[in-house]
Amino acid sequence: MADRYLDLVNAGPVKSLAKKLGLPQPAVLRRYRPGAPVLPGPVLVLGSGSGADVLAKELLGWDLDVRRHVAPKERLGGIVLVLDELAAPEELADPMLTAGSSLRDLAPGGRIVTISRPATGTGQPAQAAARQAVDGALRSLAHELRGGATGNGIVLGEGVDAGAPAVLGALRFLLSGRSAYVNGQFLLVGSGVASLPANPDRPLAGKVAVVTGAARGIGAAIAETLHRDGARIIAVDVPAAGEQLAQVANRIGATALQLDITAADAGAKIAAHAAERNHGLDIVVHNAGITRDKLLANMDQAKWDSVIAVNLASQLRMNEQLLASGVLREAPRVVSLASTSGIAGNRGQTNYAASKAGIIGMVRASAAAFADAGGSINAVAPGFIETAMTARMPFVTREVARRLSSLQQGGRPLDVAEAVSFLASDAAGGINGQTLRVCGQSMVGA
């Protein structure tokens, strides 16, 4: 539904009034448009190591103006802090303060991305401290950004260089408008095989994707976004939602498959459809989900069981059947919908939060099996998204939920779909078993 407050504070006298009164000032986010530049201005690459040099060179190839030093008063599209060689906490000051001196020059919708390495339990304590410090610094910085700008980080796994295709794929996603509602998050990029698309506006060209729960809301947006990015879609929803499903399918040239995903043979039926109609399957998006909210004291067995059956058990079964079916082609990618409720918990949602936390565990534990198949499995955890479901929330609850993030607004189904499309692409091949939050840096469960 429309966020009238956001519209009001972005135009006319209300804009200055809201500023004077110190009211929240949610910005109109910079969202991806095919053909648009990756960033709305030059990119400043900070860092002195070889990784910074490599990345600066790659960014030049994206038609970006690349700066290696601060030029006062120049409007910047983004700042990349390359911190992969940090050895001690003291080394963090210079790049952070340099970035800080440029924050006022950051354009609306600008991007800050850190490149760092994970603080593991082994190695030098000083190094681990420095690496972990990046986490706190970046998340705090993201809270400070205004004008729809965001800050996120890429964490390089063992043996992964800053210039690896998997890193470039993640960097392009985080700099571009595709990540508009992703804020304060870290993506761990491992050694899985990634490849960058020949055409960055068609990263899923030639792919076949099945999207469950595609009849409306976030599922419909995912189907449309994957189609925009080049994939052929098999749109799945329950038979009762068939009318809306057909409309979505006919908008994007998809096939509509009416199917109850909790049926024992749902995965086999999807596999059979994909084999017959598309000669194979590359991408599976487990989006279908339900809520049956009740305080645990009032929860009955049916409400608990149906949520677990639809949101979690069906996905486990379908993944098993799809892996065994032989229909999955080279580099299969699965993206599951989790939720910030599964991370932070939510009153009245013990069943739902259990199912969504279960998804996070499922993708982590399934990563090895999909890596063996040359592919990946990840989750996206949406925060407050403007859908028919959240439109039914009480007014005050909805307004509070909207403003309770760094971006001070709800996300759109499209924002979730962009993250799904990225994780479903071969450019994200280095990301496996992860859960990416699309929540505008929501304060809950942060």
Next chain:
Amino acid sequence: MAASPDATGTRPANVLRKAVVIGGNRIPFARANGAYTQASNQDMLTAALDGLVARFGLQDERIGEVAAGAVLKHSRDFNLTREAVIGSALSPETPAYDLQQACATGLETVVGLANKIKLGQIDSAIAGGVDSASDAPIAVSEGLRAVLLELHRAKTVQQKLTTLAKLRPKDLAPNAPDTAEPRTGLSMGEHQALTTAAWNVTREAQDELSLASHRNLAAAYERGFFDDLMTPYRGLAKDSNLRADTTLEKLAKLQPVFGKNLGAEATMTAGNSTPLTDGASAVLIGSEEYARSNDLPVLAEVVDSEAAAVDFVHGKEGLLMAPAYAVPRLLARQGLTFADFDFFEIHEAFAGTVLCHMAAWESEEFCRNKLGLQKPLGAIDRTRLNVNGSSLATGHPFAATGGRLVATLAKMLREKTDAESRPTRGLISVCAAGGMGVVAILEAN
């Protein structure tokens, strides 16, 4: 430049090829003045087409030809099917035509288009039908119509006034549609009541058939049989006429509605007769090559069809008995007996209709005197009859029933053939107003 006779082209050879059913789609059927009260025939037919397009990914595809029709039809709907195609997700370059053969409309569109495919004239086609008893046309009276036409021809004011003066109050009453036969004035139900009585079909037998129809349809929904045959419409996800919990006791309590003045016991009730219904259906058919090259499934082949008509006007035969003549002619041409069929889909206009047809085929006298056969055709195995329910449970939007039958039977044959690894065969029989009937054979292998 004129084409020379031996120019290379795709001129069809004089060899018939197969026409196959690829799949179907219908909207749930709704009892009249229910969920689809505000939907026109064009709305419903477009919805049925769009669901089919979505199921098979036919968006923007130019289909060889689309044929459909409606029995209750507004004069403005002279190009109903083409208008529905233009409003659908199909390519606007898809040609279409309307067909009307009473309740056989839907089946006849399948037969006609399958024949074009067999001849090589088209590679793909969509056959369908639609009817709304809720949004039925209401015509002005003949008196008013005559005056209005004359008024249009009148040139002077005086002529116009003279013409208007001919109008009488009774001319202002509109003509609502009904299901009465124009030549007898009897409704279809009253006609069937005569036949039902003549064949001594009991109330119990009719109620049992109706119960089986409801139970079979409910079971089919239960196991998801219609998941790939139906797309919900206007909030309706199942046929609204279905009474899954009906019993023989409940059916026995209903009062007779037809044949109350025949002297014999009246046996036809609202429970064993089809209600007025709104709905639409569509069937995708094509050549085997079309299905293969477009990665589409093949459910069953449209093998053959026969139409028959009877002289009900002079009382020689019952109004809805034509299928009793069409079926034996089709079997004779194909060299088949009832034992060669795995499924029978006999349209349940009334339970009595189906039971009269079957009684006739079992009757030595009928088969000898009316069909000229040495011995009766025999009994139909009830376990093979309308096994997923039929019109008594689904309802019967006249022109939409044929598409429902063809898609349902084609899927049943495919499932049985796949499960038992052998060819299967099914018979479809539809009776129609005007003393007509159309029957057809589908085969899967």
